[in-house]
Structure formats: C-alpha cells, structure tokens
Amino acid sequence: MPNPLKYNKKFDELNEEEKKLLEINKKSIADFVEQSSSISDINYATRNAHAKTYAVAKGTFWIDPGIPESLQPFFDKEKFDLVIRFSNAQLKIKNSKRDIPAYGFAVQIRDENNNVLSNYPLVNFPLFPVNSVSNFLKLFTAVNRSYIKKWSNLFTLVTQVVKIIPSVLTGSFIKNTIKLFSKKNDFILSFDYHSVGAYRLGDHIMKIKLVPKSVDKNIGRKKNTKEALKSYFHEHDFTADVLIQLCYDLKDQPINKLNVEWKNSPFIKIGEVKINREALLDPRDFTNENLSFNPFESKTIFQPVGKIQKLRDEAYKVSVQTRRKINKLLHGKSG
Template sequence: MPDPVKYNKKFDQLSDEEKELLDIAKNSIADFVEHSPSVSDVNYATRNAHAKTYGVAKGDFLISKNIPGQFQKFFDREKYALTIRFSNAHLKINHHKKDIPAYGFSVQIKEENGDLIANYPLVNFPLFPINSVSTFLKLFTSVNRFFIKKWSSFSLVSQILKVIPSTFTGSFLKNLFKLWSKRNDFLLSFDYHSVGAYRLGENMIKIKLRPKSVDRNYGKKLEVKEALENYLRNSDFTAEVLIQICYDLENQPVNRLNVEWKKSPFIKIGEVKIDQNNLLDPRSCENELLSFNPFESKPFFQPVGKIQTLRKEAYKVSMQTRLKINKLLKYK
C-alpha cells in the first residue's frame, strides 16, 4: 500500500460565509433545545439530534493481540472501559409511531482512572447526503426552526430539494436500498459507521463496527427499546472494530461524505464487548446528560473534515443549553 495521507488542518477550514451560517445554525440549535420539552412532550430538554434513547450500557474495548504495530502506541492496554448509548437519529422523540430505522451507537472510551480518551458517535448508515457546508447549515437551521414552528414547511422543502442531487451516487443509492431492505431488522444486527473521517495520530481513518452472531430477526414483535433491553439482559454482545486508512484523496475523500472509500482494506484493531445484564438506567440524569462530542477526544483521535468541524460548536451549544434547561427543570 502507498503511504497514508497525513492529517492537515486545511481539511477542516471553513470559509467566512460558512462561519456566518454556523453562527445562525447555533442560534437555531439553542432555540430548538429550549423548546424540546414541548416538541417531544417530555419533562427535560433533549438533544437536537438522536433525541430518543433506547438504552445505555457498560462495555469493554478489547484490543486485538495482532493489532498492526503502527497503532500499538495509541492502544497500549489490553482493554478500555466503554459507555455506550443506543439511540434514534430523529430530532423529536416519537412516543407512539414506529421509529425510522436510523440508529445510533455512540461510544465513550475511558482510561482506568476515568479520564476520557475518545467519543465516537456511530450510525447505521455509512454515508451523509450533503457535501456542501453551506447547504447543510441552511437545511439544519430550517429543520430546527420548522420543529419549533418558526419556519414554514415550504422553506424546509425548498432546502431539502437542494440536497437531493447529491444523493444520486452509486454508493448512496446502494446503501439506501440496503437500509430499506433491513428496515425491520434488530438494532444490534446492523453495522455501525463513522460518517466522516477521524484522526489516528497523523493518519486519517474511517471506523466500522461489525456485530458478530446477532440474529437480524431478534425481537421482531417487540418495540425497539424492549428488544434491545431483552437481548442485553440475557446475552453477550460482541462486535469487531475495523478501520480504513486514507491513502489517496481520490479513492478515500475526506470531504465527500456521499461516497464510500475504495481501495483501502478494513483492518481489525479490536472488539467491543457488552457482557449480559450490563445495562444502565437510561432515564437517570447522569446518563441522559452524557455527551458524545467527538471533539472532547484526545487530539490524535479527533474528527477530520469540514462537515465534521461543524459538530464541535453544535455539540457545545446543544450541551450547554440542555444543562441550563435541565437544571431549571430539576430533571432526575
């Protein structure tokens, strides 16, 4: 294989126009979170994405014994403690209807002493339909304002129409069809992905979590939350942790998120393990207020790319607003 492309700050840089749009989006995030108790009909302020929690569990990240030597310096222990949150991607908590099959598998990795190593919010769809930062920020702002009744549906539809052309790639359509064919499958049977790239030292990588021996038809007649809880109370869960390395920007583009990386083999670096009956109370204040901001990770594990860069301020504003509101509501 050729030498990997090294990380450079240029991959993250926003234009002045994009920074202005980000400020507008941040205001819409704070506004949405402030209204989220009424939007979702709950007694606490929710996240402005992945608002619904299916479960929270403790787990371990077991490092592969034959991990390539170049990565050993980043993972110098046999295992690390994990906190894992399972969620639905929708901004609004759905209490009655069937959820769309857009799931989150967010992982927090910590040292033995409790110090944070990295946050990885993973999802069950490997691509993102928007490459343009400006287009994404305008759409995201319109979605937030639509849910709090400060923008018309016509405005939202006009922004959605601008996104559609970027979904017409072979990779995106293939994965969309795959998701549709698995729409009724058990949450833990999906592969989970980092939508964008992350640093691993000076290298840039994508991450994939591949479950082992999970029946896709498990809990067919149960609600997603109930099926997940039943499974984790009675069974161990194991998933392989695989990475791809960026070797050239043509085949592994950092800022084109609507195509899959090609010509970069998956490398196994370890496994995620959740022992049976290791669930935590998802409604406890401590667990509801968990943050999976990937920019809180150590520098050599942080996100890469322009769309990823938006997460830094978005997570910060969302978390600050949630903390403020939930303290006033005295959420427990």
C-alpha cells in the same frame, strides 16, 4: 500499500460565508433545545439530533493482539472501558412501536482513571447526504425552525431539501439506501455501524466500522426497540469487531466528500467491543441522559477531520450547554 496521508488542518477550515451560516445555525440549535421538551412532550430537554435514547450500557474495548506495529502506540492497553448509547436519529421523540431505522451507536472510550479518551458517534448508515457545508447549514437551520415554527417554515425547508437531491443520487448512496430499507424491521444490534466522517489517528486519518457477531436480525420483531434491547441484554452478551480504514489518497478516500464510500483502503481489525448481559445502566438515572458523546471532547489525536465534521464541534457545544442548562432548571442536575 503506500504510506497513509498525514492530517492537515486545512481539511477542517471553513470560509467566511460558512462561518456566518454556522452562527445562524447555532442560534437555531439553542432555540430548538430550549423548546425540545414541549416539542417531544416530555419533562426534559433533548439533544438536537438522536434525541431518543433506547439504552445506555457499559462495555469493554478489547485490543486485538495482532494489530499492525504502527498502530500499537494508540492502543497500548489490553482493554479500555466503554460507555455506549443506543439511539434514534430523529429530532423529536415519539412513542411509536416502530421507528425509522436510523440508529445510533455512540461509543465513549475511557482510560483506567475513567477519563475520556475519545467519543465516536457511530450510525447504521455509512454515508452523509450533503457535501456542501453551506447547503447543510441552511438545511439544518430550516429543519430546526420547522419544529419550532411548525408549518410556517415549510417552504424554506422544502427549498433546502431540493438542493441536496443531486448529492443523494450517487451509486453508493442509492445502494446503501436500498440496503437500509430492506432491513428496516431488523433488530438494532444486527446492523453494522459507521463513523461516516473521518477521524484522526495521530497523524493518520481513519474511518471506523463496527460489525456485530452472531446477532439474529429477527430478535424483538414484536417489541419496540427499547424493550427489545432490554430483553436481549437480559439473556445475551454482545460482541462486535472494530475495523478501521486509513486514508492514503484523497481521490479514493475523500475527506470532504461524504456521499461516497472509501475504496482501495483495506479494513484493519483493531479489536472487539464487548457488552456483557445485564450491562444496561439504570434508565431512571438522569445522569445517563445528560451524557455527552461530543467527538471534539476527545484527545486531539482522535478528533474528527473535515469541514462537515468541524460543524459538529460548535453544534455539540451549543446543544449540550443548552440542554444541561434547561435540565438543571427542570431537575436540579447539571449532568
């Protein structure tokens, strides 16, 4: 294999139009979060994405003793502590028995002093439907406003949805969409989880994949997802392999083209995620709901890479700050 490509801040740079659209989008995020309790008919402000929490758990990241020597400086301990949040991607919380199968597996890695090393919001779909930053910001703003203004913003939303259709017609995207919906009734822990965008690994650039071991996809068919998770962890441990791909060539492993999978980059196993049974945290503890999994709160050498990823920095900040402000007013807790 050739040497991995080195990180360059140019991968993340936004142009002036994109910066202006980002400011508009940030305002729509704040407006959404401020009204999210009434949108979802609950007594707290929610996130602007992955609003629905199924469970929060403690886990352990065990480092594989056989990882390549070049990666060992990044994983210099035998194990690291984890906090993990299971979620659904919808913006509005619904009390339905069966949600759309758009799941989140957000991982926070902490050191021996309980300081955050890195955050990785993993999802069970490996691709992102939009490559254009401008189109994404316009779409995300339209979605937020559609929830706030109800049907009055429908035409704008439909217009933005039409613009992204060409980017979801790639072979990779169609293949993975068919695969996802063929598994729509499968248990949440039976899915593979992906970083979608790229992340730094020191001077290198990586993507992450989490592959569960020996999880029956038919678990919890007669229960909603939250109940199924609770029941599973009452009886079982959970283990998953952690794999990474490195970027060697932008043609085969594009940073800012998220609607295709990386190719010609072998998966490298770096360790395992382990969640012991009875490891779920108290869902009544509001501190768990106020946790942040912002990948830009990671140490610099583990932060996201790419223009779409860069948008998340500002979006997370606005969402978290607004959510905590509202929840402090509602519950007297800042999280």
